[in-house]
Amino acid sequence: MPKRSKKSEHLMLMMHWFFPVIVLVVWCPPSNAFSASSTGIATVQAELIVSVGRIPGTDMPPEWAASGAKLGFQLDVKFTDEVASHEMTKEHLMLKGDALEPTLLSVEPLNNPTFITNNGTQTIDVEGGAYGYYCQMEGLESSSKQYALRFFLDFPRGAMRNDVELPAERIFFLTSCWLSSSPENNNELDRARKRKEQFEQEIELIDARTNKIRSQELASNILGNVIQRAFNLRHLLVLAGRRNKLQGQLKEVEREYPLDSSGSAGVIQGPNDVIYAKEGVIAVKRLKGAMGTQEEYCWVGTFAIHKFFGDN
DSSP states (O other): OOOOOHHHHHHHHHHHHHOGGGSOOOOOOTTTOOOTTTTSOTTEEEEEEEEESOOTTOOSOTTTTTTOOOEEEEEEEEEEEEEOOGGGGGOTTTOOTTBSSSSOEEEEEOSOOEEEETTEEEEOOOEEEEEEEEEOOSSTTOOSOEEEEEEEEEOSSOEEETTEEEOSSEEEEEEEEEETTSTTTTTHHHHHHHHHHHHHHHHHHHHHHHHHHHTOOOOSSHHHHHHHHHHHHHHHHHHHHHHHHHHHHHHHHHHHSOBOTTSOBOEEEOSTTEEEESEEEEEEEEEESTTSOEEEEEEEEEEEEEEEEOOO
């Protein structure tokens, strides 16, 4: 099997988290499913911190946001319990067969975000969109009961700061969530964190043993030297195999759960016993293919859920 580059591994990680449409999607039984209107975030407001700019793995043109600059702003939204317009249901990304809600619900902006440029304060126009929940599992044996939250808003005039442009079009927001009250999911993130720590500790022990073997003084006589080298080589091969297996298990945990580099869960407690990944990606739709019918989503930045608050 060809060795994957760091870039391809990073791309696969991002695609797992923020593009659930491309992973294996499984319909959850009614006992496990939830919907926006029942146990989700209907009638709840959220404060989002949006950062537009180039991120690893994006398919935006090379010159777009090439400087590494960011365009940041605060966006407050309200997830309503009202059915979205028929036009909004035409988005294929939003209405796959795994949707947990028969129809999309409306999401409305609560503010017109602002940001600062050399020309002073700039205001961003935002128009309402739609949202929905989707059950996602990377495999049939997955026990994480992970869901996806997808929503979009329209930015009719876009925004520009240096070489960073927020396109004047529909922007999609993608993140993940879990049912914290579900018996199958209760303390799931804690268990994932412990598994991550266990794998890291075992890898550290293997590295220590490997370094000790390599630093051993060889026997002074020829026969003993040969025997010791053969024994050390066999031991090193066993340790390397074990390390590779642990490294694969570690990457699997990191792909499936929102754990940061310290092992802490990068999540925020939402309403109705739903836990959300703090961070997600924002994307724009592009049509590719000979007939221009193949949809492709290009990342144009990230967003963070700063807090949830109730309907006033």
